[in-house]
Amino acid sequence: MPGENLSRDEARERAELLTVDGYDVVLDVRSAVGEADGDGGGSAAPRTFRSVTTIRFRTARAGATTFADLIAPAVNAVTLNGTALDPAAVFDGSRVALADLAEGEHVLVVDAQCAYSRTGEGMHRFVDPEDGEVYLYTQYEPADSRRVFANFEQPDLKAPFRFRVTAPEAWTVWSNGAEESRDGGVWQFAETKPISTYITAIVAGPYHYVTDSYTRTFDDGTKLEIPLGALCRKGLARHFDADDVFLITKQGLDFFHDNFDYPYPFGKYDQAFVPEYNLGAMENPGCVTFREEYIFRGKVTQAAYEGRANVILHEMAHMWFGDLVTMQWWDDLWLKESFADFMGVFAMVESTRFQDGWITFANNRKSWAYRADQLPSTHPITADIRDLEDAKLNFDGITYAKGASVLKQLVAYVGRDAFLEGARRYFKKHAYGNTQLGDLLSVLAQTSGRDMSGWSRSWLQTAGVNSLTPLVTYDAADRITELAVLQEAAESHPELRPHRVAVGLYRRAADGDLVRYARAEVDVAGPRTVIAELAGAERPELILVNDDDLTYCKVRFDEASLATLRSHLGDITDPLARALCWSALWNLTRDGLMPARDFVSLVLAFSGRETDIGVLQMLHAWTRTALVHYASPAWREEGSRSLAEGALRELRLAAPGSEHQLAWARFFAAVATSDSDFQLLSGLLDATARIDGLDVDQELRWAFLSPLASHGLADESAIGAELARDDTASGKRHQVRCLASRPSAAVKAQAWAGVVESDALSNALVEATILGFAQSSQRELLAPYAGTYFEAIERVWDERSIQIGMAVVKGLFPALQDDPSTLAATDEWLTAHADAAPALRRLVLEARDDLARGLRAQACDSAAAI
Numbered sequence: 001m002p003g004e005n006l007s008r009d010e011a012r013e014r015a016e017l018l019t020v021d022g023y024d025v026v027l028d029v030r031s032a033v034g035e036a037d038g039d040g041g042g043s044a045a046p047r048t049f050r051s052v053t054t055i056r057f058r059t060a061r062a063g064a065t066t067f068a069d070l071i072a073p074a075v076n077a078v079t080l081n082g083t084a085l086d087p088a089a090v091f092d093g094s095r096v097a098l099a100d101l102a103e104g105e106h107v108l109v110v111d112a113q114c115a116y117s118r119t120g121e122g123m124h125r126f127v128d129p130e131d132g133e134v135y136l137y138t139q140y141e142p143a144d145s146r147r148v149f150a151n152f153e154q155p156d157l158k159a160p161f162r163f164r165v166t167a168p169e170a171w172t173v174w175s176n177g178a179e180e181s182r183d184g185g186v187w188q189f190a191e192t193k194p195i196s197t198y199i200t201a202i203v204a205g206p207y208h209y210v211t212d213s214y215t216r217t218f219d220d221g222t223k224l225e226i227p228l229g230a231l232c233r234k235g236l237a238r239h240f241d242a243d244d245v246f247l248i249t250k251q252g253l254d255f256f257h258d259n260f261d262y263p264y265p266f267g268k269y270d271q272a273f274v275p276e277y278n279l280g281a282m283e284n285p286g287c288v289t290f291r292e293e294y295i296f297r298g299k300v301t302q303a304a305y306e307g308r309a310n311v312i313l314h315e316m317a318h319m320w321f322g323d324l325v326t327m328q329w330w331d332d333l334w335l336k337e338s339f340a341d342f343m344g345v346f347a348m349v350e351s352t353r354f355q356d357g358w359i360t361f362a363n364n365r366k367s368w369a370y371r372a373d374q375l376p377s378t379h380p381i382t383a384d385i386r387d388l389e390d391a392k393l394n395f396d397g398i399t400y401a402k403g404a405s406v407l408k409q410l411v412a413y414v415g416r417d418a419f420l421e422g423a424r425r426y427f428k429k430h431a432y433g434n435t436q437l438g439d440l441l442s443v444l445a446q447t448s449g450r451d452m453s454g455w456s457r458s459w460l461q462t463a464g465v466n467s468l469t470p471l472v473t474y475d476a477a478d479r480i481t482e483l484a485v486l487q488e489a490a491e492s493h494p495e496l497r498p499h500r501v502a503v504g505l506y507r508r509a510a511d512g513d514l515v516r517y518a519r520a521e522v523d524v525a526g527p528r529t530v531i532a533e534l535a536g537a538e539r540p541e542l543i544l545v546n547d548d549d550l551t552y553c554k555v556r557f558d559e560a561s562l563a564t565l566r567s568h569l570g571d572i573t574d575p576l577a578r579a580l581c582w583s584a585l586w587n588l589t590r591d592g593l594m595p596a597r598d599f600v601s602l603v604l605a606f607s608g609r610e611t612d613i614g615v616l617q618m619l620h621a622w623t624r625t626a627l628v629h630y631a632s633p634a635w636r637e638e639g640s641r642s643l644a645e646g647a648l649r650e651l652r653l654a655a656p657g658s659e660h661q662l663a664w665a666r667f668f669a670a671v672a673t674s675d676s677d678f679q680l681l682s683g684l685l686d687a688t689a690r691i692d693g694l695d696v697d698q699e700l701r702w703a704f705l706s707p708l709a710s711h712g713l714a715d716e717s718a719i720g721a722e723l724a725r726d727d728t729a730s731g732k733r734h735q736v737r738c739l740a741s742r743p744s745a746a747v748k749a750q751a752w753a754g755v756v757e758s759d760a761l762s763n764a765l766v767e768a769t770i771l772g773f774a775q776s777s778q779r780e781l782l783a784p785y786a787g788t789y790f791e792a793i794e795r796v797w798d799e800r801s802i803q804i805g806m807a808v809v810k811g812l813f814p815a816l817q818d819d820p821s822t823l824a825a826t827d828e829w830l831t832a833h834a835d836a837a838p839a840l841r842r843l844v845l846e847a848r849d850d851l852a853r854g855l856r857a858q859a860c861d862s863a864a865a866i
Helices: 008-017 234-239 242-260 302-318 334-351 357-372 388-393 398-414 416-430 437-448 452-459 559-571 575-590 596-609 613-630 636-653 659-671 675-686 698-710 716-725 729-741 745-757 763-773 776-782 785-799 802-811 820-832 838-864
Strands: 018-028 048-059 064-069 074-080 083-085 095-101 104-117 122-127 134-139 161-166 172-175 179-183 186-189 202-205 208-217 223-232 269-274 287-291 467-474 480-488 499-508 514-524 528-530 542-547
Touching: 008 018, 008 064, 048 064, 074 095, 095 104, 104 122, 134 269, 134 287, 161 172, 161 202, 172 186, 202 269, 208 234, 208 242, 223 242, 242 269, 242 302, 242 334, 242 416, 287 302, 302 334, 302 357, 302 613, 334 357, 334 398, 357 398, 357 575, 357 613, 388 802, 388 838, 398 416, 398 437, 398 452, 398 499, 416 437, 437 452, 467 499, 467 542, 480 499, 499 559, 514 528, 514 542, 514 559, 542 559, 542 575, 559 575, 559 596, 575 596, 575 613, 575 838, 596 613, 596 636, 596 838, 613 636, 613 659, 613 838, 636 659, 636 675, 659 698, 675 698, 698 716, 698 729, 716 729, 729 745, 729 763, 745 763, 745 776, 745 785, 763 802, 785 802, 785 820, 785 838, 802 838, 820 838
Parallel strands: 018 161, 223 269, 269 287
Antiparallel strands: 018 048, 048 104, 064 095, 074 083, 074 104, 122 134, 134 202, 161 186, 172 202, 179 186, 208 223, 467 480, 480 528, 499 514, 499 542
């Protein structure tokens, strides 16, 4: 990757040497508008801005040598303690060398020309195609603030920051601190509390801005007032439901103040919804950034609003877990991400209208964790992060979703009160500091009275997911003689863990509902645990291990329970239990233990009765994956036809105007396969067909146009006409995706070249092009690119930013060429490139594992046809 990697050893050595007392950062971004020598696209010289940074720091010993971090096209001047240094001699493109430092205080001033970004890393510059306005925002994690100003780029060298920004006078500028003054086009911001470099932020441009405030009076009579702000591009203002954003924000602030006993410490609370954002959001204190897709341009389901609320509260939890108290190095990334993932759902369920959030967590979020934990790259929650490239790839399902699942298990283990009291002590002891695993475990041991070392070893310091299976025997009177839970682990990660689980027994009531009639909550440990509490219970029709979703595991079924689900899954009345069963069935399908066609049949049979809209949309996503990757190639055509027919049937049966109708409409478009399907989609677009209650808004129009484009039924002019209706940033992304999806060799060659051979496209358009390029209906058309992929990826990784490199390596892997020859080609590349960047090899290994899993599942599905 361009720019120097930073190793953990280098960071440790620098932290031992330095104490940073403060930063003054002066930026001039007037160059963002108007003509420039370059814009960073293609081969043009990058468009730049001036960045002048003054760093006050101290060294612990004399004669030391260290460096400051900076990635910039040019450095104008470097001054150390008033002495000018030759930039050509001390700056190598990513580091500013600082040699022979005396013990004590120092002042470093670096005057640089930094580049605007088009990849979402550093200072991202976006030109709105709708009105030509320019918008800026920064995104740094884990280490891209050095693209904007010189600094010591590691989380444990915290310091206060003062920012001064010169920008076009018609703009507004935001940063972490409150605005102290504005003189013409110069904004001065208040000094921050000590924070890490990666959570500093600048947002600038003609954004639409809405304000509110939050007030809380504490028991001692003191009052906390937090100015609230929310902003988005002007073109999205008419869609911006800021009132709901503020409602969730205030409810979250109430929850965290009720439970953390530490007032929000960063003054104001702005939330910026920004374009072309690579992440969901980022927890910059006082200036949180979100992807603007959380502003909904058309009708969406409640699952979308719940998802946004969860992200708002996830980022808010970071104000304490991550910003106030920060991990020392990226090894302990979980200390912020796992906690934010858990606390975001916890806060949402207890303080907002989204009280079924744990269902979404069980069905959606944990699915991400289960997949990640079975990859060859799986790792303990406390990971071994050797350098920044490792760190970038560890923002994964282990660090987030598995970590959150384990914390949910921890709350069951130590109790809610002990857990929250541990958090309160942790904040007070380590405020504005940095921590490691032991710092948290020590306070939890104090508050719970439990020895946390064994729990930590099992759950935080080992990898892999356990499977829990019920084993039951009955007496002549059809009562349980013995019910045991068998625990298994993969050979590669053989750890058996302590699980706090609930085991539920279900049977059908007189009205046909499948309901729980007995439950036991026990500690499962070792390979076999007898559930003595359930001995003597009447024979159940369904045994659900991990009822109520207390632990992190893959749930298996006994044969009788599985037979019950095949016939009566839709009769389970409890939505969480039903979601857990769906999740368990999906894991069976992924593991090659249930034929993909059986899973599709279950979805067709029962998903129309699913009341939880988030579960339904997750089922839609899983079913498409089952058909594309896990079904036997010989059955795909039949499966596609059945799925499209079933989706259309449910679409017509759904209540007019309901969110279920909307979900089925989107799913029908995604799986449409026949001439009549496409005719209906075309009719819905030109208003010659109608489905009662279905409002075909602009976002739904693009969803209907997309399959027409990928099947050759919408040409460039039709796609262009749709863009003319929606000539916006969102419309442009849809257009690019549709253009790249057309079934033409020339189109695929152009899309490939645009992503692989050129860096002219922004991050958002790279993503859109890749999504359009890889169409499951075009396997033969895409086959020639399998070999080209392996020839290109190392060069792409070396030449492009890590964000774009990740997008290309993951998105263009020939997953649709799902045969043993692709697996062999992948293995050949891995063997021949043993010395390739570890992060690159990890991505290829993960893609290989997905491919191998798909082939195993296809074999299972093929066997079902015999």
